Amino acid sequence: MERNLHRQLANMKKSLFDQGYLDHEQFTQLEELQDEANPNFVEEVVTLYYRDSARLIQNIEQALEKNPLDFAKLDNYMHQFKGSSCSIGARKLKNECTQFIEYCKTGNGEGCKRTFQQLKKEYSSLKKKLEHYFQFARQVGPLEKACRPK
Amino acid sequence: MLVSRSNASWKSEDRTSGQFPTGLRVLLVDDDNTCLKIVSSILKKCGYEVTQKSDAESALDLLRKNKNGYDIVISDVHMPDMDGFKLLEHIGLEMDLPVIMMSADDSKDVVLKGVTHGACDYLIKPISIEALKNIWQHVVRKKKQELKEKDFECSGISEDGEQQQISPENFDYSSSVNEVNYKNLKKRKDEEDDEEERDDTSALKKPRVVWSNDLHQQFVNAVHQLGIEKAVPKKILELMNVPGLTREKVASHLQKFRLYLRKASQHQSGRNNAFMGAPEASFGPMSLMNGRNRQPLTATGQIPSRSLATFQAAALSRPTATYVPIVDQRNIFRFETPKLTSEDDQQQLKNNVKQMNLFHGISSSMKPKQFATLHPFAQSSGDMNMEADYSAQMDQPQQMTQIFNDINGGNVSSFESSVGQPNFIKVIPSGVHGPTYNSLYQPSTPPGNSFPLLSNSGMSTLTSKGMLQEEVNSEMQQSRGFVSNYDVLGGLGKNTVQMVNSSLADNFLRIEGERQPDTGVQNNPFPRQLSEEDLFTAFFKQNSQNQSKMTLTLTDTSRTIFLSNKACMLQLSAFENMYIVAVTAEIDLSGS
Incomplete structure (x- = not known):
């Protein structure tokens, strides 16, 4: 039963990788940073990410409403956003x-706006998926830890 | 936002211990909390002591308060208020720590900016543990470089800005050498200023004078006004009249300037060394740009004492606006005496004759084998301002060497000895130029004869150009040796003027025909630069179609040169490349 839960969790994660939501390498690195001192490191980071990136x-939304668009500013914002997104391994977001x-x-304002809509969609859909994942992980948590080699 | 700041300080002495780099004190700066959290975790995992700051200002405050409290700084690039580069700049100036930049921004210019501002590394987000595992090496490297730097400092070698550029991270983090570091950092800063081509005169108050373009131009003008041989620091200083500038600075700059001139001349001949013969440089008068300042100057250049002398003559073109930068020398020398405009013809002829007399060292018979090479290209331009521009801006008087305007009364079929260095002849605006001859002679020749044409009518100034020479040289490399026909020279006296109307391609073809590979004994040792040439083949093909087009391009090139010294270098190399291209085309043509 416990093992099943763990496997389910692992599958869940795997599908996040497979569907391209998460970057395997980066997310795995985050998990490796998790230890006794920081048992919920990954979740904390993701929570922090969603709090700050909001x-x-x-x-960015406001900057996109300006006319004319300040591309330098947008570029700057987006690099910040990209930096944190890729740090948590949010692959699709990073691509956006x-x-x-x-x-x-x-200087393609229309392209920016279009991409931004897409980006927001990915952003919230990843959020949902991750919330779900962490919620599930918490349930399985202790077991998961025991099962994990290391 | 101190996360884990331990007082267990990691000192340089520990470096040798097995513990290293554990305890490396890292200051991490990022406005993005997610990154901050992740990266600091990674750093801790590496065993480093991490201090986090979420903005550059407070990080800087912290560093100021505790200058020796950190071994290395890792900073994000995109931050509100003060961005990473600003922080980098401050750290470089104030506390001399190795700084690693990080960003999700992987565009080349940003990375480059990081490097030019003195960052020792640039990491692209997401940051991996692998990337941070080895950052301690920057601390060690810096220490090492610092020591080296110190040595340089002692021996005075580090005067040269270029050297500093090579080792941008040679700043120590240990307090013991702080003073030296500080100095170095200033230098680095100044260089950056140079790079950005800012005219920061306030920099004069700093230990190192920033030779901005303006300042340098002033310097060059002063030198030219004085004549490079007579230009002593004190006089230059007086002429420049720049507050804050000291005699020492001028002296050092003058030294570099001379060195530069020499280098440039060596460079030209260098690739094909064994050329350019006279040990002593001779300089003809040099003209400043626009002809406004056309005072004769003597430049001191040095020509590598390697043996062969070279003659370069500029061929002439019409006084009109046509620029004809490239002319095949051999054409001049040989048979083809292209059409001349009558007036020019006459004048030219006169010049030639006159000069002929000046020319020693030409004996009546010449041994072909001794004749290594004739510089294939002569430079001519209707508006010699082009050359003047180069020389003024570039300050490469060194090339200016000898002016050899003419050849023996029409019968120069052979040279036993030779003379000379490449020259460029500057002609008064009305535009008659004497031809320039480039040829190589056996080492036996007396080195360094020069015949400045000061008195020559129509030739108010001589300009030397490194470039030209270089081009010529590259051409020389290609040519297997110039041989046989010395009648050409004979023809010269009479028909000196080369009209440059014929297309380059034609010239090349002709040249090719004249080539005799065997004879170029002397030339063989010279390295070829095919790769470079190849690059430009396409370009040339385009341009060679239409000489005037090419000419124009060249002219434009010369004009742009005013922009800046650096740009100037670029332009020069572009110019040179065009010649090379021409050479390549020549090869192509011969192949077909």
């Missing part, structure tokens, strides 16, 4: 960020 997203930055460089 502000950033708001800033890269696309957005490309549009910034070419």
Whole structure:
């Protein structure tokens, strides 16, 4: 039973990788940073990410409403957003960020806006998936830890 | 936001211990809390002592309060208020620590900016543990470089800015050498200023004078006004009249300037060393740009004492606005006496004759084998301002060497000895130029004869250009040796003027025809630069179609040179490349 739960959790994570939501390497690194001193490190980081990036997203949203668009500013914001997104291993988000930055460089305002909508979608969909994942992980938590080699 | 700041300080002495790099004190700066948290965890995992700051200002405060409290700083690039580069700059100036930049921004210019601002590394987010595992090496490297730097400092070698550029991270973090470091950092800062081409005169108050373009131009003007041989620091200083500038600074700059001139001349001949013969440089007068300041100057350049002398003559072009930068020398020398405009013809002829007399060292018979090479290209331009520009901006008077305007009364079929260095002839605006001849002679020749054409009518100034020479040299490399036809020279006296109207391609073809590979004994040792040439082949093909087009380009090039010294270098190399391209085209043509 416990093992099943653990396997379920592992599958859940695997599907996040497989579907491209998460970057395997980066997310695994985060998990490796988790230890006795920081048992919930990954979850903490992700929570922090969603808390802080919400502000950033708001800033970008506002900047996109300006006319004319301040591409330098957008570019700057987006690099910040990209930095934290890729740090938690949010792969799809990172790709959207890269696309957005490309549009910034070419001065394509429409492209920026379009990409940003897409980005927000990915952002919240990843959030849901991760919440679900962590919630489940908490249930399985102790077991998971025991099962984990290391 | 101190997370884990331990007082167990990691000192340089510990470096040798097995513990190292455990305890390396890292200051981490990032406005992004997520990154801050992740990266600091990674750092801790590496065994480092981490201090976190979420903004550059407070990080800087912390560093100021505790200058020796950290071994290395890791900073994000994109931060509100003060960005990572600003922080980097401050750290470089104030506390001399190795700084690693990090960002999700992987665009080349940003990375480059990090490097030029003195960052010892640039990490792209997401940061991996692998990337941080080895950051201690920067601390060690810095220490090492610092020691080296110190040595340089002692021997005075570090005067050269370039050397500093090579080792941008040679700043110690240990307090013992702080003073030296500080100095170095200033230098580095100044160099950056140079790079950014800011004219920061306030920099004069710093230990190191920033030779901004303006300042340098002033310096160059002063030198030219005085004549490079007579230019002594004190006089230059008086002429420049720049507050804050000291005689020492001028002296050192003058030294570098001379060195630079020499290097440039060596560079030209260098690739094909064994060329350029005279040990002593001779300088003709040099003209400043626009012809406004056309005072004759003597430049001191040095020509590597390697043996062969070279003649370079500029061929002439019409006074009109046509620029004809490249002319095949051999054409001049040989048969083809292209059409001349009558007026020019006459004038030219006169010049030639006159100069002929000046020319010693030409004996009546010449041994072909001794004749290594004739510089294939002559430079001519209707508006010699082009050259003047180069020389003024570039300050490469060194090249200016000998002016050899003419050849013996029409019968120069052979040279036994030779003379000379490449020259460029500056002609008054009306634009008649004497031809320039480049040829190589056997080492036996008396080195360094120079015949400045000061008195020559129509030739108010001589300009030397490193570039030109270089180009010529590259051409020389290609040519297997110039041989046989010395009649060409004979022809010279009479028909000196080369009209440059014929297309380059034609010239090249002709050249090719004249080539005799065997004879170029002397040339063989010279390295070829095919790769470079290849690069430009395509370009040339385009341009060679239309000489005037090319000419124009060249002219434009010369104009742009005013922009800045650095730009100037670039332009020069572009210019040079074009010549090389021409050479390549020549090869192509011969192949076909």
